[in-house]
Amino acid sequence: MGKNVLIVDDAAFMRMMIKDILGKNGYNVVGEAENGAIAVQKFEELNPDLVIMDITMPEMDGIDAVREIRSKDSNANIIMCSAMGQQAMVIESIQAGAKDFIVKPFQADRVIEAVNKVIG
Template sequence: MPTVLIVDDTLFMRVKVGNMLKEWGFEIVGEASNGKEAVELYKQLQPDLVIMDVTMPIMSGLDAVKEILPQYPNANIIMLSALDQQKIIVEAIEAGAKDFITKPFEQNHLKMIVDNIFD
């Protein structure tokens, strides 16, 4: 069963995404509410997948990606953002994120991105 770390500053979003991933056969091994926690949890858990919000307090998801990927180049990170900002999307992908999805999103869209990573 693939493991996942969910990172979002809103509990509602962590629960929503977590429920979808559980339905698809993932085990939620950790949750974080900011990028700093995400980096620490990633090092401890080394999950198969990370779903990470871009805009969070303390450390952004983008900064967390830039900290995780140099140490763990095979990390599978999908970025989530309510901001449809091309610049952030490009920066996240350049930093090594596998994909990007804008909130609100369709469940099928996230499933397609996750399936592409694990195929």
């Protein structure tokens, strides 16, 4: 059985791209969220094996959402997404509890490599 993934990004086309990459590689996308606040709710509802989380989003950013999710489930597997040149945010997200990060624009093999490394 494929692992369940929650995708969090405020851009619908980014969620669609990730969903497509994961689907082709045997993962189930069980939910999507467009900001960190919804991500926290969906995480509790769906209990996914992995969350792929954008950093910059309205309402609640990815770093706060990681802290919130990790406070509820210290074993939560989260991979952060960031645009080029956000190294400080990437470091902060790893400190907040993310297990890996992928840089936009996505390369399918890098996405799958990160996912396999975290929940393979």
